[in-house]
Amino acid sequence: MVSAVEESTLGSRMMPFGSILGHDLRGLWSGWLVRLWLAGTVILTFLLTVGNWGQFRDGPLIASVLFPYLVFPWFFVVVVLGVQTVSGSQAEALADGILSRPIGRLEYLFATWLARVVLVLGVFLVVVVPFIVVIVLAKRPVPEDHVTVFGVLSALFVVALVLTFLVTLGFLAGIVLHRAMLAVVVLVFVWYPIGLILNTFSLEEFSPISLSRAITTQLRQSLHASGDAEPDQVAIQEAEDLSRQVDHFLSVFSGAKPAPKPGKPQFFEGRQFDDFSVFRVLLGYGLPSLIALGITAACFYRRDL
Helix, strand or coil: CCHHHHHHHHHHHHHHHHHHHHHHHHHHHHHHHHHHHHHHHHHHHHHHHHHHCCCCCCHHHHHHHHHHHHHHHHHHHHHHHHCCCCCCCCHHHHHHHHHCCCHHHHHHHHHHHHHHHHHHHHHHHEEEEEEEHHHHHHHCCCHHHHHHHHHHHHHHHHHHHHHHHHHHHHHHHHHHHCCHHHHHHHHHHHHHHHHHHHHHHCCCCCCHHHHHHHHHHHHHHCCCCCHHHHHHHHHHHHHHHHHHHHHHHHHHHHCCCCCCCCCCCCHHCHHHHCCCCEEEEEEEEEEEHHHHHHHHHHHHHHCCC
8 A cells, every 4th residue: 555655656756757858859859950950860871871882891881870970960969959958048938847837956957858868869779770770781792791789789879878978968068158059169169179189099988089980899899709809800801802812813814893892991990999898988978977967957956047
């Protein structure tokens, strides 16, 4: 009997939270920004896939598809979605919503934060996952790549983690700076230089640029990866070189042109990321996200509405 009462009380407490979450999701989806972003990311992902279809192997091709979400241009959209929640013209509606409903400030803040995280990750996964499935399963005129299911899932996880961090960073900037445009400008002029500096040290735990380069390495990792992966990569490279030599030898006698050599973009094939660790990336982006969310909650709690 007590447990039923407790469950009923918990459900009653969660109703305002769920209502705000659902209302915010519907409001975001009905806005022009999210719909334009969805259309834009579908078009850009399609162009990247088709443009490199016969040039890149599976790993670099998937990494190139994920690059816009980590570095450019979708950084701006994700940050704007986070900043606009509690800054600018949203302040009056925010005050009315809190003062006229049985919900606290922090509940309102976390509901709106979660709505944006769900929306951003939803758009990302709905667009990217079908393209990755096609890339992995399709027969393409490039050598076979050793992309694993664990590698794909872990790569999607780390990109989703970075997107969550960017939403949270936008939340923090919107609370502290109060003006959406100012917050976006500050984030752009601070985030990109820091990312470039950290990229020179190949710190994928803190720089999205380095992380986008390390994605190819992670895509080829298995769940029980061991230190014997290096000889396998050497053997794969030797087999590819031998195959190209045979094709060239046969083309001399047949008169046919040899198959074009597949592209190997150096940006996505850096060997300095062989020690890539999902756990380090989780700490590098997860802990700052929690800290930023905590600072945002503290600032918002003390803010005058």
